[in-house]
Amino acid sequence: MGKTGAMKLIISFVERGQGNDLAKFYAEHNVNFNYRCVGVGTASSDLLDVLGIGSAEKDVIFSLASKVNAERLMDRLSDNLQSIREKGIVFTMPLTGLNNVVAAVLERQGDVENKGGNDMDANVANSLILVMVNQGNTDEVMNTARAAGARGGTIIRSRFMGVEELDGLYESMQEGEKEIIAMVVPTAQRNTIMETINKKHGLKTEAGAVILSLGIDQIAKLG
Numbered sequence: 662m663g664k665t666g667a668m669k670l671i672i673s674f675v676e677r678g679q680g681n682d683l684a685k686f687y688a689e690h691n692v693n694f695n696y697r698c699v700g701v702g703t704a705s706s707d708l709l710d711v712l713g714i715g716s717a718e719k720d721v722i723f724s725l726a727s728k729v730n731a732e733r734l735m736d737r738l739s740d741n742l743q744s745i746r747e748k749g750i751v752f753t754m755p756l757t758g759l760n761n762v763v764a765a766v767l768e769r770q771g772d773v774e775n776k777g778g779n780d781m782d783a784n785v786a787n788s789l790i791l792v793m794v795n796q797g798n799t800d801e802v803m804n805t806a807r808a809a810g811a812r813g814g815t816i817i818r819s820r821f822m823g824v825e826e827l828d829g830l831y832e833s834m835q836e837g838e839k840e841i842i843a844m845v846v847p848t849a850q851r852n853t854i855m856e857t858i859n860k861k862h863g864l865k866t867e868a869g870a871v872i873l874s875l876g877i878d879q880i881a882k883l884g
Contacts, residue, residue, distance in 0.1 A: 675749035680720030
C-alpha cells in the first residue's frame with residue numbers, strides 16, 4: 662500500500678440531487694476520484710436548520726485527492742460560497758493507507774512534494790478501512806477480509822463519478838456502479854487486511870478495488 666502523508670479523503674454532505682453538480686465542480690479543480698452515495702440524516706429538522714444543511718435526505722460524496730489539491734479545493738469552496746448553490750458541509754481527513762497505483766495518480770495530479778508517511782498513525786489503536794469495489798463483488802472481498810482478520814463490515818451503495826478524467830487508469834474504473842465496504846479494524850491488523858484485499862481484488866481484477874484507511878481517534882460501542 663502507498664505512503665499517504667500527502668493524501669486526503671474529502672467527505673461532502675449535500676442535499677439530495679446536488680451531488681452531481683458538486684462532483685463536476687470538484688473535477689474542475691483536479692479532484693477526480695469521487696464516489697456518490699445516498700444518505701438519510703438522523704438529526705431533527707431544527708438541528709439541520711441550525712447546521713445550515715437543509716433536508717434530511719443527502720448525497721454523500723467520498724473524494725480522494727492529494728493534500729495540495731484538497732487544500733486548493735477547500736480554498737475554492739470558501740472563496741465561492743456565494744456562487745455555489747449546493748447546501749451542506751465538506752471536511753477533509755488524512756489517509757493512513759491507499760493503493761500504490763491510486764496514490765501515484767494523485768501525486769501526479771497534485772504535484773506532491775511530501776511523500777512521507779502519516780505521523781498520526783503511530784498512536785492510533787483502530788482504523789477505518791474503506792474498500793470501493795465494482796458492484797457484485799462485495800461478498801468475495803468481505804470473505805477475503807475476514808480470512809485476513811476483519812470481523813465484519815457495512816456495505817454502502819455508491820456510484821463512481823469522473824470516469825472521463827481517469828480513462829487511462831484501468832478498465833475497471835469504467836464501471837460506474839460501486840459498493841463501498843466500511844470496516845473498523847485494529848490498526849495492528851490493518852496493513853495485512855488491506856494488502857490481502859489488494860492482492861486478490863485490486864484494480865487489475867474484476868472487483869477493481871480502491872482501498873484506503875483512516876485513523877480513528879476514539880471509538881465507543883453502543884448498546
